[in-house]
Amino acid sequence: MSEKHAVECLRCGHFRTIERGRSQRLEPGECPRCDYLGWALIADLSNPIRRTLCERPPAVRGRRLRAV
Numbered sequence: 001m002s003e004k005h006a007v008e009c010l011r012c013g014h015f016r017t018i019e020r021g022r023s024q025r026l027e028p029g030e031c032p033r034c035d036y037l038g039w040a041l042i043a044d045l046s047n048p049i050r051r052t053l054c055e056r057p058p059a060v061r062g063r064r065l066r067a068v
């Protein structure tokens with residue numbers, strides 16, 4: 001059994017999916033586009049790095065989140 005994980009290159013934003021193998025380690029390797037080795041899991045949407053990459057998604061525009 002293997003899970004799939006979506007990851008995004010921290011440098012160029014290249015998107016790909018990887019599978020977690022038996023070792024339970026995620027090893028996306030290097031980016032095919034820029035050879036960078038840093039990847040962010042797409043599931044980590046609260047990640048500040050991710051936030052800077054993704055400018056306001058259209059769904060949120062116009063609908064302001066209430067400050068808590």
Ligand SMILES: [Zn+2]
Nearest residue numbers: 009012031034
């Ligand atoms: Zn890249």
